[in-house]
Amino acid sequence: MKSVNVNQNIIDLEYAVRGPIPQRAAILKQQGKQIIPCNIGNPQALGQKPITFYREVLSLLENPNLIIREKYISKNYIGDFDNISNYAVEISEYLLNNMETGLGGYTESKGYYFIRESIANFIDKRDNIDSSKSDLQSNPDNIFLTDGASEGAKAILELLISDKNDGIMIPIPQYPLYSATIRRCGGTQVNYYPDEDSDWTLNKDILVESFQKAKDNKINIKAIVVINPGNPTGAILDKSSIIQVIDFAEENDLAIIADEVYQENLYGSKFISFAKAIGDKSIPLFSLHSVSKGFYGECGQRGGYLEVRNPPPVSNSTLSFTELLFKVSSVNLCSNTIGQALVYLMVNPPQQGNDxxxxxxxxxxxxxxxxxxxxxxxxxxxxxxDGMECFGKIGSLYLFPRINKLPPKITDFEYCMTLLEETGLCVVNGSGFGQKPGTYHLRIAFLPSIESLKSVLPSWINFHNKFVNQ
Ligand SMILES: Cc1ncc(COP(=O)(O)O)c(C=O)c1O
Structure with missing residues (x-):
């Protein structure tokens, strides 16, 4: 058969989270070795139980006959044998009544309007927006339901990158969706480096330095990506960092892509959304959220949304930025309906007073x-x-410690691979996310059970102290 040339951008892209270390772990597992998979933020695959209320509603949506059974048979005649909450029945009926094309039909391209409306209400409530301030309120027309946050990020980057010299600033380390998508779209990745020793904070000098360097290389920077709380760092951005990003974006006419999928993973810290912090400034903002993380962990159901504020004017089309996004979502037909329903549930949690x-x-x-x-x-x-340091408040699902002491010519990749071979603990090397040259890290997802972590941590400590001092 004649060989074909394939897209070089696809050949070049990398995604370490499922890279050589997890692939080796899969082989070791097949050979019978016990693996503790801390390489990926996939909560339910690692034993986290789904939220009962969500699954009650999803099962009723998939099989509406159960609603009738719940309402008229189960409770009255047979007894409440399966304990499905009345509220789940009520919400399922509400959803089915409002999902006009049903669970099995394509929806509007942006997703059901009533769900987008409830997302807008959620955002306003989360950000404490006064109902009299209509200019600060979220607008359902600028919300797109997506198959997970990844699809929203891809749609934005695809639209923004129109030339190989178009640059997107991304934090280093970063979640490799961004480097991979920029590569896939044929743009230029422009790294900026949050200050690890100051708990991964940001300041304008850091941003200006990388912006200027790229500009000197004739890169036309269009947007800055911020991941808050962070992946892989787990760090939570403080108010000053957020304000400095906003000022920097405003001064340099950049859009902000705010990946906020870990906004519930704060463990006592405070989350400040970019939408709230931008207020009435007219900076283009693309915010992403998802049902994959938080306490919901419904990664496989693929639900998320993208909210657009102050879309930038478009110079080479009569269509507006939002109309172009709409066109792209129309080509995709719609995001999946179960994901849409889960987003609805995410933004409308049960309130006190219902069962x-x-x-x-x-x-x-x-x-x-x-x-x-x-x-x-x-x-x-x-x-x-020995020589392991971890910065930042705990957020998201990860820790990203710096390995300060490695034997000469040994990298964090070799460290992580040997750690896997010797202890069964599967983590990802820092280089998979990018890191400041000359530094070494690893990312560990804190998802496996306490028992399996407690069983592997002494072997890790033992391994580490021997490995770094060899
Ligand atoms: C920062 C960040 N953004 C986006 C995603 C992808 O989310 P989704 O499952 O909603 O596509 C992840 C997944 O790990 C992530 O860590």
Whole structure:
């Protein structure tokens, strides 16, 4: 058969989260080795239980006959044998009544309007926006439901990058969706480096330095990506960092892409959304959220949204930026309906007074407490590792410690691969996310059970101290 030339951009892109170390882990697992998979933020694959209320609603949506059984048979005649909450029945009926094309039909390209409306309400409530301030309020017409946040990020980057010299600033380290998508779209990745030793904070000097360097190389920077809370750093941006990003974007006429998929993974810290911080400034802002993370962890169901504010004017089309995004979402037909329903549930949690509330609240708190507890256990073990340092408040699902002491010519990739071979612990090398030249890191997701972490941490400490001092 005649060979074909394929897209070089696809050949070149990399995604370390599923790269050589996890691939080796899969082989070792097949050979019977016990693997502790801390390489990926995939909560339910690692034993996190789904939130009962969500699954009650999804099952009723998929099989509406169950609604009838719940309303008229189960409770009255047979007894409430499966304990589906009345509120789940009520919400399922509401959703089915409003999903005009049904669960099995394509929806409007941007997703159901009533769901976008409830997202807009959620954003305004989250950001404490006064109902009299219509210019600060979120607009359902500028919200796009997506198959996870990844699709929203891709749609924006695809539209912004029109030339190989178009640059997108991304934090280093970063979640490789961004480097991969910039590569795929044929643009230029422009790195900026949050200050690790000051808990991954940002200031204008850091941003201006990388902006200027790229400009000197004739790169036309169009947007800056901010991931808050961070992946892989787990750090939560403080107010000053957020304000400096906004000022920098305003001064240099850049759009901000705010990846806020970990906004519920704060463990006591405060989340400040970019939408709130921008206020009435007219900076283009693309905000992303998802059902994959937080305490919901519904990664496989692929639900998310993209909110657009102050879309930039378009110079080479009569269509506006939002109309072009709409065109792209029309070509994709629509995001999946279960994902849309989950986004609705994410932005409308059960409230006090309905019968799903107590269990929902307890499940949510247990998951978040458990994650924080695991993060602290791992972080504490760094104290026993020679030259291991971890900065920043705990956020998202990851820790990103710096390995200050490695034998000459050994990289973090070799460290992580040997760690896997010797202990079964699968983490990702810092170089997979990018890091300041000359520094070495690893990323560990704090998702596996406390028992499996407690069983592997002593071997890791042991391995580490031997490896770095060899
Ligand atoms: C920062 C960040 N953004 C986006 C995503 C992808 O989210 P989704 O599953 O909603 O596509 C991830 C997944 O790990 C992530 O860490």
């Amino acid at each position: 799903a509330f107590d269990n929902f609240t307890q499940e949510k708190q247990t998951i978040l407490d458990d994650l924080f507890n695991k993060a602290n256990i791992i972080r504490k073990s760094f104290e026993e590792m």
